Structures are given as structure tokens and as C-alpha cells.
Amino acid sequence: MGSWKNHVRGRLQQRDLAEKVPFLGVFSSLSQLEERFEVREQFLDDVQTKRLERGGVEVGKNTRLLQLQLRENEHLAEKLSQTVSDLTTVLYLKEAELQYWQSRVSHYRQEALTLAKGSNTLKATLSEFEYTVECQTKELAALRAEQKGLKEASAEALREKEELLQRWMGEKSEEADRLNKYNDMQERWQRLAKQLKKHLRKERGEDVPMVTGSSSEDQ
Template identity: 45%
Template sequence: MESWKSHVRAELFHRDCRQRDPFSGLFDKVSRLEEMLDFHIKLWQGSSKENRNSTETECPNEGGTLYLRVNELEFLNQQLKQKIADLTSSIYLKEAELQYCHSQVARYRTEAVLLAQGASCLKSDLEEYEYQLECQSKELTALRREHSTLTEEMAATKLQEEELLERWLEEKKQEAERINKHNATQERWQRLAGRLKKRYRGKSRPPPCVAANTNNSSDIKPTEANI
């Protein structure tokens, strides 16, 4: 609350107190006087009826004053008894309320002790959980580092594997090309050898015309000799 608002509120409270204090006890006094006035009126009415019915000669002022005084004292005595009874009943009620409050305080005290014990247990559990959480966080950090290291190693291994696979494929390709070249060379040599063999065989056999001439010459020679 702002300062000027609190100041205005305090001034209004003091003004109410100053205006109410002079009249604080007047309402109670007026109520008591009204009760006494009603009581006096009733007594006066009763005494006037008795004076009319009575035949004795008494001084009205003295008899009426004493009668009113005695009845007033009896009325005040009854009021005091009633107040004492009310105060006694209120005291009993207050004592019962006090006992109930004491029982409630004892119950709340036991509950507070139990709650304090539970709070201490929860605090110890919380400290233990915090310690476990700290250890697990450290383990998690170490595992993350290890995971990152393994991931890097796996990436490097995969790269090496790809390089080795490419190299193996390249070597196999080169080997296949080399085998193909070798096979092609072998085929050429075989073809060439076949051609050479065919030519060699053709050269080692006499052609058919030469063989026929030799045969004829052998047949003619005896004749020439005979000649």
C-alpha cells in the first residue's frame, strides 16, 4: 500500500475512535436505565393496585419508596444471579473450548512432530536422489563421450571399409582386365600356332602334281634304258 493511502486510513481510524469514545458507554447505560424504568413502572402499577385494595392507613411515600427499593434490590439481585449463571456457563464453555484447544494443540503438535520426521526422511531421500542423479549425470556424460568417440571411430572404420572396397574392386577390375588380356593373347597365340601348324603341314607334304611327275619319270626310265 502506498504511503498516502496508509496515512489517510490511519487518520480516518483515529477520527472514528475520537468520535466513538465519548459515546461508547452510553448505549449500555441507556439500555440499563430503560430496563429499570420498565421495572419501576411495573412495580408502581402493582403497588398502586395493592394500595387501592388495602384498608390500612400507611404513609404512601414511605411504603412505596421502601417497596420500590426492596423490589429494585431483588431485581438487581436476580440480574446479578442471572449474570453469574451466564458467566458460569460461559466459563464452562470457555473451559471446554480451552480443553478442546489443548487437545487440538496436542494433536497438531504430534502431527507436526510426525511431519517433521517425514520431512527429515524426505530430505535425506532427496539428498540421496540428488547424489544418485549427480552420479548418473556423470555416467551419462561419460557414455555420451564414449558414444561420440565410438561414432567417430565407426565413421572412420566405415570410410576405411569403403576405401578398401573401392580398392578391392579396382584390383579385381584390373585383375579381370589382365586375365582378359592374357586370354586374348592366348587365343591369338593359339590361332597363330594353328596357322603355323597348318602351314608347316602344308610345306611337309608334296603337292599332288609333283608326286605324279615323279611316278611318271620312274616309269619312263626303264624304257629309256631299253632304248
């Protein structure tokens, strides 16, 4: 913020130097001429006093010469007075311009302060957003890790379920095979028992009734 202040101050100093350089010797010349004018006026007063006392021709000549010099000095004094008036006007204008630029500098300074405050506010807001984004990024990473763990656990559970289902189906299949074998064995034993009973009855000479169904003895 100080760089633009130095730039404006430097430009104003360069402008003042460029505008004041042509008039640097005017005030010293004016002072010297005023001093010479005062000396000549004093000398003229002395001469006029002596002329009144003496009253000679040489005094008259000196008086004319001094009057000419006095007119010349008056003319130079008028010119210098006009120059001083012009310089005073220029000085007033420069002071007004300087006040204008000072007000502009004050305005720019206030604007720079406002922008600096706004920049600080934006920086603080940006820092808050960055912190929020960082927290959310960490939370998202944790959720992704948790989701990955859950997916792995779900896949493991699914594999275990499939294994259990396959094992259960295998066990049920074996159990069904055993049951079928048992039933087949029971049927074979029942048929064999019937045949043995028939055979025993024939040997004993007993009439073998027609078996239309299973009797209590067969059972």
C-alpha cells in the first residue's frame, strides 16, 4: 500500500520542481531591485534637499538623470509587481491543486484501507472454507475406509453364507441318501421277512392265505 503513495508523492515533487525551476531567481532579483529602488529613492530625496539648498544647473541635470532612473525603477517595479502577482496566482493555483491531490490521496488511502479490510475478510473466509474442506476431506476419507471395510465384511459374510448353504445342502443331500438307503433296506427286510414266513408255513403244512394286505403278524 505504501508503493502507490511513494509514486504519487514522487510525481508531485517532480511536477513542482519542473514548474518552480524557471522562477527560482525571480524572488531574489525582486528583493535586490526593491533594495536598489529604496536606495535610489533615499538618494533622490537627499539630492532634492540639496538642490533646494543650493539651486544650481548641475543639480538640475542630476535631478533629470535621477528622475529617468526613478522611472526606470518604477517600470521595473511594476513589472516585478505584476510578476509577483502572477506568481502569487500560480501559487494559489498550485496550493488548490495540491489540496485536490491531497484529497485524492486521502480518498485513495481510505479506499485502500477498505480494500485491505475486505481482503482480510476474504482471507479469513477462505481460511474457514479451506478448514471446512479439509475436515470434510478427512471425513470423506474415513467414510470411504469404513465403506471399504463394510464391503469387505459383506463379501466375507456372503462367502460364508454360500459356504454354509453349500455345506447344508451337502448335509441334506447326504441325509436324504442315508434315508433312502434306510428305506430301501427296510423294504428289503420286509420282503425277506414275508418270504421267510411263507416258507415256514409251507414247511408246516399250513394253508397260506391270500395276502391282500399287511396283517398284524406281518407287521
